[in-house]
Amino acid sequence: MEIDFKKSADGLIPVIIQDHQTLEVLMLGYMNQEAYDKTQAEKIVTFFSRSKNRLWTKGETSGNFLHVKEVYLDCDQDTILIKAKADGPTCHTGSRSCFATEHNQNFIFELENIIRDRYENPQEGSYINKMRQKGLNKIAQKVGEEGVEIVIAALAETEFDLVNEASDLVFHLLFLLREKNISLEKIAKNLESRHK
Template identity: 70%
Template sequence: MIDFKKGDGLVPVVVQDVQTLEVLMLGYMNEEAWAKTLQDKKVTFFSRSKNRLWTKGEESGNFLLVKSYHIDCDKDTLLIKVTPAGPTCHTGSRSCFDTAYNQNFILALEGIIDQRYTFPTADSYVNKLHEKGLNKVAQKVGEEAVETVIAALAETEFDFINETSDLFFHLLVLLREKGVTLEQIAQNLASRHR
């Protein structure tokens, strides 16, 4: 239960991209905005400047689609994880914060690959790999792993970074081919850390 009394009826809301974990914006909600957010599954704030409810994207179509929410330990702040349907900031930027793009791009790339699987196009390299099947995708990961090792031992840092990038990319395609997510891999690694 959220404690709306502490902040004179408003609680701060941190909005985070569910895929990349990037913080997209901060807003405020009252109880009515919270109820509308839960009902519509689109983030709705209470606009302090307009003195009314405001659903992010109501004019631009760049809605923040709710995937999960978390209440802090004091029950007076919300974290909402979303899938953004376009840029979050009114300036057209992906985030309202001027942060270097996107420290979690590997997570974003997982989403891009998933999009290619869900909405295939003829000119997509991901779709061409997928059409060749699991054996070909797995073979590409093996080839890229060997090239990464060679670059680590005998080539420049630039070459090593490029080969490692190729390896990561093809591994992400293999994960999607097998129906495994980075979240599952992260959870497995975290469980091994204990």
């Protein structure tokens, strides 16, 4: 990538940080050449802090690092988009994003992460833990049950009921996919390839 750091007098260009799964915009910062090179070398986002007048690695005090997944340059070669995996809240206020969005519109990806975390860190008494102990057959059966319930809700119940049944189906489908070690990303890529 040929980044044009000389377009601004101070050699700083804007960098947009986006969650690599949900695509939610997490924050905006600035980089100079040195910050960009450090980010590329370490795969952890480092900015140039205008207030501190020095390089600043996001998470250096909080531990909430931003792990680089993908880097893109805009058409004018003076703005960077980084898709990253955040270790925790991105904003210094403790919020997920520095932008006061009402809610995460891509919560399904966050739910996938929550389910993955329950697998990696089982919690005694949790629904996922109890269902896992019953095995794959029970998890798959639950997806089937929820599928039938959504059909009934669509044909004979209220919108509220349909939304609730659809939510149950999506949750249990994500659960089944995790049990079979299949990610939403893999499903999305398959859908995209079938669309072409």
